[in-house]
Ligand SMILES: Nc1ncnc2c1ncn2[C@@H]1O[C@H](COP(=O)(O)OP(=O)(O)O)[C@@H](O)[C@H]1O
């Protein structure tokens with residue numbers, strides 16, 4: 001589904017990603033862990049197509065097509081979803097209206113007719129249950145005045161609505177209390193299928209108590225320095241990253 | 250020696266004295282001279298006048314403007330598109346024959362001031378010119394002198410008006426340039442609950458509209474007033490609006506300014522009694538070389554009142570947008586609560602936006618806050634929306650809609666909202 005080869009990226013001349021290689025197949029869940037500043041969010045941004053970052057080398061294939069040339073929206077329409085570490089507030093735009101437009105674009109790309117109003121409402125109701133998000137948030141402006149937990153749940157709600165092929169969730173667990181964490185994590189698990197894939201970026205292992213990854217990668221200083229299975233996350237939790245960092249240097 | 254603009258206006262007045270005062274009682278007509286006198290004394294503000302530095306008033310008046318002293322067009326009497334209690338149409342400042350006087354079963358009356366003077370002279374005489382600042386505001390004084398026909402809206406004590414009351418001012422001419430002294434008086438007595446919309450539409454021709462509006466809100470009355478102006482590109486609108494609020498009253502105003510070459514809004518809100526609330530929402534969308542000069546003044550002269558003002562601007566092209574909000578809190582006006590916010594989106598690289606809060610606070614137990622922001626479209630928001638599949642153009646549009654919706658949502662008159670949204674869209678789509 002996703003093939004990242006020797007990806008290098010920089011911002012304002014500063015090198016951040018220094019040769020990332022990663023392969024994600026349908027049905028898999030990957031966890032990317034690593035200390036603050038390692039480049040995890042940068043990797044997510046580059047995959048999503050954020051123009052702040054310059055790709056200086058490497059290539060990314062998503063569903064058989066080269067990803068790096070296409071626009072942010074085309075990547076999204078093709079089924080790439082990014083759960084933001086810091087979801088943006090959009091005053092005056094209701095969640096319902098925002099989702100209606102987003103769904104219409106996604107369906108247009110899939111060659112499907114737009115949903116009727118009642119189909120759309122039904123979908124909203126159904127998907128808001130995935131993250132136990134009250135219907136009243138739908139009438140409110142996107143993320144405006146949402147609590148930290150509501151914002152993160154709202155990201156997963158949008159993921160549920162858009163049904164992406166590949167979801168990259170950037171620290172969806174940070175700043176959540178244990179209940180919200182459980183809701184978010186079980187939401188992600190519910191959405192997991194054999195024909196989609198998820199990359200969860202986190203620096204705590206606690207999220208992985210709920211989401212069982214097939215692979216755990218450690219990103220450090222712009223490179224994946226180690227790949228293991230879910231046991232690796234436990235070891236990292238207990239021992240930190242130093243032993244790995246020392247090994248790689 | 251060439252005559253000054255003020256002198257020319259005075260001459261115009263005296264040459265048409267009879268027709269201007271026709272149908273008005275002597276007591277009212279004799280005051281016109283006082284207003285003219287005060288206009289002449291103060292004179293037209295020049296650009297050197299700090300309060301008028303964005304509006305070239307003198308230059309505008311120096312142009313040739315014809316004045317219609319008699320109605321030239323019959324207002325169309327098609328019913329309003331919305332579900333209204335009553336609607337009235339005004340053409341170039343004059344009411345049509347069909348609209349001289351309409352009185353509903355619930356006592357709500359709407360019509361021309363001259364008819365009102367027959368039906369309820371004491372109400373008219375006690376309120377007309379009671380709020381307008383004729384001794385300090387030259388444009389207001391000029392209107393009060395020249396004013397001929399005036400829309401009068403009366404809502405009697407305790408009346409809850411379910412549907413909206415709509416007043417539509419149309420300005421249309423095939424002549425060169427025309428000035429109009431349109432006018433309006435609203436009297437909402439104690440305990441009233443009503444929604445009013447005032448539209449200024451300029452379909453054809455160039456106008457200089459010097460409009461004065463007075464709104465009286467009685468004890469415990471609640472009034473929602475939406476005013477929307479959409480002028481032609483060569484037209485000028487001076488909107489001088491005054492309100493007076495009695496005890497425990499609520500006045501909520503939504504003001505949308507579009508079009509025109511120059512729009513100057515001068516709004517004065519007075520709290521005459523305690524525990525009242527005044528809300529003011531404003532929005533202009535400017536493009537080209539338009540000027541929007543928005544000025545408000547809230548007078549907390551008594552205690553326990555709250556005022557909230559939010560004015561937003563979207564400035565494109567090389568337009569100028571300005572908001573000057575003055576809040577005055579008198580020594581005795583304890584527990585006043587005043588909030589003032591100005592938010593602006595700069596869409597044109599040559600556009601200029603000014604935001605100036607002016608607080609004059611003499612009481613000590615008050616809550617007053619103000620803030621002003623000027624920014625561009627937020628790239629992070631655009632990125633976020635594009636990540637959900639929206640095109641960049643649609644994301645920008647949606648963001649602007651959201652920005653605008655923040656103001657328009659305070660208007661609960663559906664057909665007026667729809668009309669505003671579609672007019673705003675037409676401009677925003679060009680950005
Ligand atoms: N817009 C930016 N401008 C400059 N430096 C940036 C920018 N974004 C990220 N960085 C830098 O890139 C490095 C990696 O950041 P990030 O990808 O956010 O790390 P992580 O998500 O792993 O904590 C950090 O050193 C950070 O300061």
Ligand SMILES: [Mg+2]
Nearest residue numbers: 040041085171
């Ligand atoms: Mg990060």
